[in-house]
Amino acid sequence: MKFTLAYGKTGLEAVVPDANLVGPLEIRPAPPLADPRSAVAASLREPTGCPPLSELARGRRTACILICDITRPVPNELLLGELLPTLEAAGVPRDGITILIATGLHRPNEGDELIELVGPEIAANYRVENHFGKDLASHTDLGVSPRGVPIHIDSRYVDADLKIATGLIEPHLMAGYSGGRKLVCPGIAALETVRVWHGPQFLEHPNADCGILEGNPVHEENTWIARRAGCDFILNVTLDGDRRVTGVFAGEMEEAFHEGVAFARQVVTVPVDGPVDVAVTSAAGYPLDQNFYQSIKGLTGVLPVMKEGGTIIIAAEMTEGVGSPEFAGLFEEFPDPADFMTAITGADPTRPDFFVMDQWQLEEMAKVLRRCEVVYVTNHAPFADQLEKLYVTRAASVESAVAAALAKHGDDARIAVVPEGPYVLPTLEAVAG
Structure with missing residues (x-):
């Protein structure tokens, strides 16, 4: 069967x-909204669990x-096209509004990328700034959370x-689902916060996984942190495979988030009638597959349905290479x-306080490598030669990788194909039921 993997901006046939x-x-299938702008506007007027945004904004100056x-x-x-006029109509002056890009510990978005992010009109007429997680002095100390x-x-x-968080609700490899509270932590948290919250004491917990909220310490802790920081209103969406809006969820941070998760879970959860030997997946295409760091989400997404010793084949463009220098350096050091x-x-007494920024993504990859071999496919030639240093093997094409996997696992090997990668949540049927 021929299919198209989400890959870069063009897709990759295999x-x-x-x-x-x-x-x-x-x-x-979830029908895209016929008029998403009207749906967003309606959600601001009739949100879940709190008064309309216009009421919340009344009397606020910033x-x-x-x-x-x-x-x-x-x-x-x-x-933003609906949020900004609502705030200004309620009396919040334009010069009192800051649109803050929740970069977490990622690089800033500037220039043409900023225009791509918010559109030329908003970029030209509103204050749009980046969060810098390594600059502790630009953060406020709000104490310590229950788990330290x-x-x-x-x-x-x-x-x-007035504090507002927007975002996308989709499966997340550590926090269960993205969106809601996640824009606050890790979105605008300092490195000093993220290094603990993304530490092994959280990530090695069995419930710190895709699609799990209950008993997930990563989710529970950043929800607590977002409450502590304050969040008056969220505006989240769900998208289909063509990036069209399928749902709008707005209102009180936790109620609206859980409403969105309930919808997303029905859409993204796909039962599988038993473990598979091989998975062919993607890193969801642009913008998620720009680097190796982000592509790891495609690996963890299929792990729940993989047999021990199975093979994961992932296609990712990775035009920006490995990721941060800190992340790339871990492969050299280890x-x-x-x-x-x-x-x-x-466990190494010579390194009792070892820490490197972005180590958490390699920790997630290590979970995959303990169970499966990993094969990458990319047509971005400047990066392809680096793959052998990243604990994975490379293949010239999906087809050649599949042929090698069949030679290893047998002619009757079961091969799952997940074109949209981490946007889908494959689940063993016994578990899903």
Whole structure:
């Protein structure tokens, strides 16, 4: 069967033998909204769990609106196009509004990328700024969370009279689902906060996984942190495979988020009738597959349905290479992922306080590597030669990788195909039921 993997901005066609195919595993049909702008406007007037935004904004002189960075395909121009006039009509002056890009610890979005993020009109007429997680002095100390996380949140948000978070609800490899509270932590948290909240004591918990909220310490803790920082209103959306809006969820931070999660879970959860030997997946295409760091989400997404010793084949363009210098340096320092895990869990007495920014993504990759081999496919030639240093093997094409996997696992191997990668949540049927 021929199918198209989400890859870069163009997609990548590939073929898998029909006799081996499980799937394709795709987002369930959810009709896109006929008039998403009207739906957003209506959600601001009739939100879940709180008064209309116009009432919340009345009498406020400053507002901070959090938006996702370029790695998330959020329709920011659509959302801000309704939020901003509502705030100004309620009396919040334009010069009192800050649109803060919740970069977390990612690089800033500037120039043409900023225009792509919010649209030319908003970029030209509103204050749009980046969060810088490494600059502790630009954060406010809000104490310590119940599990011992030091809370440092961007002061531009903390000091605002009205606090709003936008975003996208989709499966997330650590926090269960993105959206809601996640724009606050890690979105505008300092490195000192994220290094603890993303530490092994949280990420090694069995419930710190895709699609799980109940009993997930990552989710529970950043919800607590977002409450502590304050969040007056959220505006979240769900998207289909073509990035069209399928749902709008606005209002009180937790109620509206859980309403969105309930909708998303029905759409993204795809039951599989038993473990598979091979998965062919993607990193969801642009903007998520710009680097190796983000592509790891495609690996963790299929892990719940993989057999022990299975093969994951992932296609990702990765035009920006590995990721941050700190992340890339971990592969140089630790040729074996087992040695890396020994260091971050404190089992190496010579490195009792070992920490490197972005180590959490390699920790997630290590979970995959303990169970499966990983094969990457990319046509971005400048990066392809680096793959052999990243604990994975490379293949010239999906078809050649599939042929090698069949030689390893047998002619009757079950091959799951997940074209949209981490936007889909494959689940073993026994677990889903």
